[in-house]
Amino acid sequence: xxxxxxxxxxxxxxxxxxxxxxxxxxxxxxxxxxxxxxxxxxxxxxxxxxxxxxxxxxxxxxxxxxxxxxxxxxxxxxxxxxxxxxxxxxxxxxxxxxxxxxxxxxxxxxxxxxxxxxxxxxxxxxxxxxxxxxxxxxxxxxxxxxxxxxxxxxxxxxxxxxxxxxxxxxxxxxxxxxxxxxxxxxxxxxxxxxxxxxxxxxxxxxxxxxxxxxxxxxxxxxxxxxxxxxxxxxxxxxxxxxxxxxxxxxxxxxxx
Amino acid sequence: xxxxxxxxxxxxxxxxxxxxxxxxxxxxxxxxxxxxxxxxxxxxxxxxxxxxxxxxxxxxxxxxxxxxxxxxxxxxxxxxxxxxxxxxxxxxxxxxxxxxxxxxxxxxxxxxxxxxxxxxxxxxxxxxxxxxxxxxxxxxxxxxxxxxxxxxxxxxxxxxxxxxxxxxxxxxxxxxxxxxxxxxxxxxxxxxxxxxxxxxxxxxxxxxxxxxxxxxxxxxxxxxxxxxxxxxxxxxxxxxxxxxxxxxxxxxxxxxxxxxxxxxxxxxxxxxxxxxxxxxxxxxxxxxxxxxxxxxxxxxxxxxxxxxxxxxxxxxxxxxxxxxxxxxxxxxxxxxxxxxxxxxxxxxxxxxxxxxxxxxxxxxxxxxxxxxxxxxxxxxxxxxxxxxxxxxxxxxxxxxx
Numbered sequence: 001x002x003x004x005x006x007x008x009x010x011x012x013x014x015x016x017x018x019x020x021x022x023x024x025x026x027x028x029x030x031x032x033x034x035x036x037x038x039x040x041x042x043x044x045x046x047x048x049x050x051x052x053x054x055x056x057x058x059x060x061x062x063x064x065x066x067x068x069x070x071x072x073x074x075x076x077x078x079x080x081x082x083x084x085x086x087x088x089x090x091x092x093x094x095x096x097x098x099x100x101x102x103x104x105x106x107x108x109x110x111x112x113x114x115x116x117x118x119x120x121x122x123x124x125x126x127x128x129x130x131x132x133x134x135x136x137x138x139x140x141x142x143x144x145x146x147x148x149x150x151x152x153x154x155x156x157x158x159x160x161x162x163x164x165x166x167x168x169x170x171x172x173x174x175x176x177x178x179x180x181x182x183x184x185x186x187x188x189x190x191x192x193x194x195x196x197x198x199x200x201x202x203x204x205x206x207x208x209x210x211x212x213x214x215x216x217x218x219x220x221x222x223x224x225x226x227x228x229x230x231x232x233x234x235x236x237x238x239x240x241x242x243x244x245x246x247x248x249x250x251x252x253x254x255x256x
Numbered sequence: 257x258x259x260x261x262x263x264x265x266x267x268x269x270x271x272x273x274x275x276x277x278x279x280x281x282x283x284x285x286x287x288x289x290x291x292x293x294x295x296x297x298x299x300x301x302x303x304x305x306x307x308x309x310x311x312x313x314x315x316x317x318x319x320x321x322x323x324x325x326x327x328x329x330x331x332x333x334x335x336x337x338x339x340x341x342x343x344x345x346x347x348x349x350x351x352x353x354x355x356x357x358x359x360x361x362x363x364x365x366x367x368x369x370x371x372x373x374x375x376x377x378x379x380x381x382x383x384x385x386x387x388x389x390x391x392x393x394x395x396x397x398x399x400x401x402x403x404x405x406x407x408x409x410x411x412x413x414x415x416x417x418x419x420x421x422x423x424x425x426x427x428x429x430x431x432x433x434x435x436x437x438x439x440x441x442x443x444x445x446x447x448x449x450x451x452x453x454x455x456x457x458x459x460x461x462x463x464x465x466x467x468x469x470x471x472x473x474x475x476x477x478x479x480x481x482x483x484x485x486x487x488x489x490x491x492x493x494x495x496x497x498x499x500x501x502x503x504x505x506x507x508x509x510x511x512x513x514x515x516x517x518x519x520x521x522x523x524x525x526x527x528x529x530x531x532x533x534x535x536x537x538x539x540x541x542x543x544x545x546x547x548x549x550x551x552x553x554x555x556x557x558x559x560x561x562x563x564x565x566x567x568x569x570x571x572x573x574x575x576x577x578x579x580x581x582x583x584x585x586x587x588x589x590x591x592x593x594x595x596x597x598x599x600x601x602x603x604x605x606x607x608x609x610x611x612x613x614x615x616x617x618x619x620x621x622x623x624x625x626x627x628x629x630x631x632x633x634x635x636x637x638x639x640x641x642x643x644x645x646x647x648x649x650x651x652x653x654x655x656x657x
Contacts, residue, residue, distance in 0.1 A: 054592075054596050055595075055596075056592055057588065057592070077595070077600075077601070078592060078595035078596055079595040079596075079597075079598050079599055079600045079601065079604075081596075082595070082596055082597055082598035083598050087596075088596055090593070090596075093593065094587075094589045094590050094592070094593035095590075096590050096593065096594065096607065096608060096611050097611050097612065097615050098610065098611025098612055098613070098614045098615035098618070099607050099608070099610065099611035099614075103607075104594075104597075104607070107599055107603065107607065108594075108597035108598050108599055111597070111598035111599045111600065111603065112597075112598040143611065143615070144611075160597065164597065164598070
């Protein structure tokens, strides 16, 4: 079972001019096996939602709640959220010089399972996951994200998704900067994850391109810190044709 | 946290260099008066914590020596006078000159010409307690075209000052590893002088983790043309520790190279590290190439990292000369990334520091040194990261979670 419930979430960040509200009441429920796409213009707060769910210290939750299978996510530390089953594939994965991918993956798997994986099956699993992502077998010896191309970073994120197999995956602009081949490889990885049937996906994107590969069950339009329209895949087609203008203007009018 | 970077000093048309950066080397104790602490070469060092080493009389105390000397290497005890005739660059400060002058004897190891050692030369020096003041003197001579790995390891505790000289013959290839794995209360000072023969190669590694105060002067000079120095260093200072590495590379011959890269991590109240990287390029040192780098990672508040690279350049006819120094705080984004994969904060911190230090280790290129250092770093981090930094956290009863 996997149910992520976001209720009336208000989030702000500290700026030089004082706190600035970014999320202004987000409501969203993701059930087992559902793929939700959140689409919106730059600066609308999509990534803030992703990082808030993962627990980045930069963001302050002013009100609202987030639960995963009924458990209070906001009360958990960053690592506890991951152990509870949340995974964030980041738009800009961080370099950790000197820490090998192999060491990193083993440490993460051990932390999430609460015990070290059996060496033999684990090495096989890692090699398979890397292979599916078109990553070279020597990849495990490289430092985490250091010197990776943009595409390698994203494929590494999805390899982690496959290996750590969380309950709910948040994919923050995983499609940005990917060429068509990498986009296909990454999408196939996400689709394999979804095909398990009892996993949830929150796919955050600016473009409709990735939705040709990953079919969302629900599409939401995100403008000015909240969801302003909800629909099915047809909403993505509409956004593709007409852009976000209509929604941005409506949000501005509403703010006045 | 602080960074102190002095500008490069470029003198004019002079062959003799008057410099505040380095003294004229000498075996004569009277050439080095007791410092006040305000002198350039002493200003970072807390003299009161030297436990009298600046004026310590000669004594009979010694560190306990063990280790292994492979077949073909000769080992003998010589007088101070004999050691001086075998040694390279003489002492550069009072601590080193006292060590050379007041050591009860000197150890001389000789690796004969053309020898290719399959086993490392290991010298383990162990101190029985900080209350004991010890002067030590060691000279290692490596014959022409010999190949050797030399490991000098310090453990236990002492109030110790040493003069060590490694004289590398023409065409020889030497790995030199100096490990300071002291207990909490040790004081260790002195100088290691490396002299590199014609077209010889030295791959040197210094790792300092233990000790209340460690102040090491590490000098390199070249007996002839074409010598090559690669020198890596790592250090980790915990609360209250003062770890100071003063490097001096004296390029006085053509076509030699030096590449120096040190990394340090600091955590806890009054953890203090000092890294001085002086490079002198004399007029005769045409076509040399030198680069020095120091990076420090500050893990908590209350630490201080001083990092001062200096280049003195007497000739512009060189292949290259540069340096860099950075001191940065622990990167919260790295922490977040690792924790977002389920890794708890302590483990994540340990991984980041491990990565930072092992990034240097993997550049060393000698597998047996690399694996030894990795084990030392892992042990150090297991004991120190995650343990409270305001307590004596190096005790044997410290538990890791």
